[in-house]
Amino acid sequence: MNPAAPESAQAAVDELYTVADWLRYFVSRCTAAGVIFGHGSDNAWDESVYLLLHTLHLPLDRLEPFLSARLLRSEREALADVLDQRVLQRRPAAYITREAWLGDFRFHVDERVIVPRSFIAELLREQLAPWVDDPYRIRRTLDLCTGSGCLAVLLAHAFPQAAVDAVDLSGDALQVARQNIADYALEPRVRLLQGDLFAAVAAARYDLIVCNPPYVTLDAMAALPAEYRHEPEIALAAGDDGMDCVRRIVRDAARHLAPGGILVVEVGHNRAQTEAALPDLALTWLSTASSSESVFLVEREQLP
Helix, strand or coil: CCCCCCCCHHHHCCCCCEHHHHHHHHHHHHHHHCCCCCCCCCCHHHHHHHHHHHHCCCCCCCCHHHCCCECCHHHHHHHHHHHHHHHCCCCCHHHHHCCEEECCEEECCCCCCCCCCCHHHHHHHCCCCCCCCCHHHCCEEEEECCCCCHHHHHHHHHCCCCEEEEEECCHHHHHHHHHHHHHCCCCCCEEEEECCHHHHHCCCCEEEEEECCCCECHHHHHCCCHHHHHCCHHHCECCCCCCHHHHHHHHHHHHHEEEEEEEEEECCCCHHHHHHHCCCCCCEEEEECCEEEEEEEEEHHHCC
16 A cells, blocks of 8 residues: 655644744654755754754754744745655755855755765865865866856865866856855856866866766666756766766866876765776875765876
8 A cells, every 4th residue: 555645734834833843843754754865964853953944044053042932824834835845846955945055155056056065075175185285386276067166166265376267068057156156256266167078178277176077877867866856967977887977087187287286086986986997097085074985086197
């Protein structure tokens, strides 16, 4: 017997009155529905707290003072609408709130781009030390497959003397990136380019190239949860082994790196596929607080 479809949260508007009521209800509904996380949080509690505070226009770091607060009917209806989007439509929280966070940096997002989540962002907090010994030496950087422009913004903050080129094949994605770059007043330093990987930069050379490319395998694409199917397929799918873009990037990177330059590429859980696709290349796998085998680094002099 198939379980009954979840009912709309609007049915709870006349029964739940406080923030605590709605928080409990959010967690219960998300858990019962088997909601999938991974777009900024990894559990029902954290995501429910975030969605409630954001919807009620409350500080995102303050929950306790508001738990007993009674809500207006209009606020309860707004919460019910958000919960329906999350549970019934399976929209990622970032698409509901139109924002995503990488550390202290907030970015506008919508369905034109994947939700920002990158281990490279963690590495940029430390300015890629020890691989970059002097951040002020980095004068020109490239963010391939920029999407929302989040890594381009982080590059500009990590390397104060650097000009940043940000490339994407999708014109829609570049519209989102343009908004994020404007939000951080980085238009003088970040140049947006539309094109297919290095084809967009002609003969330019860089001290540092970073890329969080599509790397989802064919089998994994077929098994994606509903939440991930809201994201643009062009930013996820990368062929049978997930290496279609990575092979091309590595093949052409040496022509676009200055002497002593480095290439940093994120490949998710695909270390085995990456090493199989690039058997003759000595890859250095970089560790972050949340990953040890998701990002590789290679120096220009090692590249073909």
